[in-house]
Amino acid sequence: MFASRMAKTPKSFIREILKVTEDPRIISFAGGLPSPDLIDVPGITRAAGQVLAAEGKTALQYSTTEGYLPLRQFIANRYKKRLGLDISPEEILITNGSQQCLDLIGKVFIDKDDNIAIERPGYLGAIQAFSLYEPQFHPVILHEDGPDLSMLTDVLEKYRPKLFYGVPNSQNPSGITYSAERRREVAAVLKGTGTFFVEDDAYGELNFSGISLPSIREYLPGQTIITGSFSKILAPGMRLGWIVAPMDVMEQIIIAKQASDLHSNYLCQRIAYEYFSHTDLDSHIRTIRSTYGNRCRLMQDLIREQFPESIRCTRPEGGMFVWVTLPDGISSMDVFDEAIKEQVAVLPGKPFFIDGGGDNTLRINFSNSSEEKIREGIERLARVIRRLGIS
């Protein structure tokens, strides 16, 4: 009855887990939500009132598929200021959150059994979105400084993938950031191949140091597609993201976007632009960086203090997640099950591995818990780990 693609899409494991964690007594490190205290409700309320008062009839009417031009110009200007990138508003289309970018890329590029390369571990949302277009996935292992270059070279030569999908800044799930050198190397390896780099940059503004590393687009302008998100710096509930692509790709994306949902929520596009026009966004983002940086460092310190040395964890420089590797042979599903009994939730890492493995990995979110909850939650986790006899 259903299309064959539906059988190939991984069951929504995170969805099921998040249901378990809805109990308010549970301290949840399982999700990936920004802190609600860092959403500027008064500022957004003011912007909404202003848009509806001044331009209500227009803001509530149908609009263009590409999105509100001043908002796209604002995004282009920010790329120039933050990364020195020259991007025209015509190369930018507003999406229904950055997840929709992945669906549009899948639609535009992927025929059944086409090859695509993806980091290992890889972002689950991308695995789900691309799976609906039935590609063959080829994993490229992620080290502390970025993708394994010889594995990437092999995959490119052997499979000539249409896309290589990666998250160079504070990757989900691992928290890893590509080094400046590795960015140049990845671009050099891709240059002249038929492979587009899909640079998912959901966390690019959330680097704790405030120092941005270059986008791959700087080295590969005609071969890079960037996806961006307002969910982490404005508000996820407004579902606003964007995609940046060279014009020949953008023409196809516009057709796919129109067929998918005509255009993104126009009222919220107008509110977002009005908000950014009257807000010191840099100052707001500094507050987010400092809050998340403190939570991240606290969580890492507590893990190193209270967990045995056999448990390793990454040292993220930004983003929202710490990635924990348990000793070989220990199942993170067992840790999840025991942790729920102690009313703390973590996310087993297995679904992020498209070729199996990762049974002993965990993703732990720090952005959505106060420092007090992080202290209490890590203590509970430490008890679970002792009880499981991990040493």
Add this chain to the structure above:
Amino acid sequence: MFASRMAKTPKSFIREILKVTEDPRIISFAGGLPSPDLIDVPGITRAAGQVLAAEGKTALQYSTTEGYLPLRQFIANRYKKRLGLDISPEEILITNGSQQCLDLIGKVFIDKDDNIAIERPGYLGAIQAFSLYEPQFHPVILHEDGPDLSMLTDVLEKYRPKLFYGVPNSQNPSGITYSAERRREVAAVLKGTGTFFVEDDAYGELNFSGISLPSIREYLPGQTIITGSFSKILAPGMRLGWIVAPMDVMEQIIIAKQASDLHSNYLCQRIAYEYFSHTDLDSHIRTIRSTYGNRCRLMQDLIREQFPESIRCTRPEGGMFVWVTLPDGISSMDVFDEAIKEQVAVLPGKPFFIDGGGDNTLRINFSNSSEEKIREGIERLARVIRRLGIS
């Protein structure tokens, strides 16, 4: 470089035409916009203020894939009240406008070369959305009282299509409404086949008489998928629609929706629910019906008065469009080109015919023009028709 599906998607002809009509001196009957004067800006402003004041942090955070439960309950209650249908909120998912329903249905059902049946002429948005999943389309001719039953029976027997897509109320583009009898007959023909009826009900609330005919779901509950839209009764710019499907289908739609964009704009879902909770929606819809009914009758009267008898036009009982058939051999593209010179725009009907034909048809929108503009626009069109020597 691109997926093969992109080559199969019809060029966005309407998009190109609407660009031509952006000139404010042009009276445009080409688009499909609701009247901006019937968008309740003060009511929506009040609702937005209320939601942001009372629940801002929640309304701006991530939410569930299915959508805001009270809004889904509201939709279910309205089906009960308006059509006597028993639909549970679990059978309803909130989409990014009703166009997204068509994309989700394509994702969940259509494998490459699967057969699907569609009205002739058929809604262009559906043709575009489904084309991305590369089906074989089989047209079923639409008469004044609904689809041709023997053609439908033949298509079902010969091709066993997965879906039959139709718009029983005030179809786009033809304005045709299925008679009560034809609804029962269509359901009877479909019953027991493996074919789902996709009932696009974007205009169900816009019947001028206020008397609703039954949904096909009444006769085929397990075999009908309904798509609905708030664009015509609330505001298109909020991009809110919904899909109703039996639970086994809904489970697949939830997976497809999550992979596509996680969930629909939550802020606007909350604003819509708040708005409906404090608005006399029936009274608002009566105003819309009466305004559109007057515009539609005026347009038909003027067409019959000023156009030669050889030009036929449908008698819509609702919706937003009149459908005009020119004498054989007259090209509506010629009418379009000449009409633009007179600063009036109409939409040639050809793209609505998936198997060719329709060169002598035109779709004319009445919802987005005042009675004054309708008078002036039809006069200009009558001049064009005289100049082209149509008699």
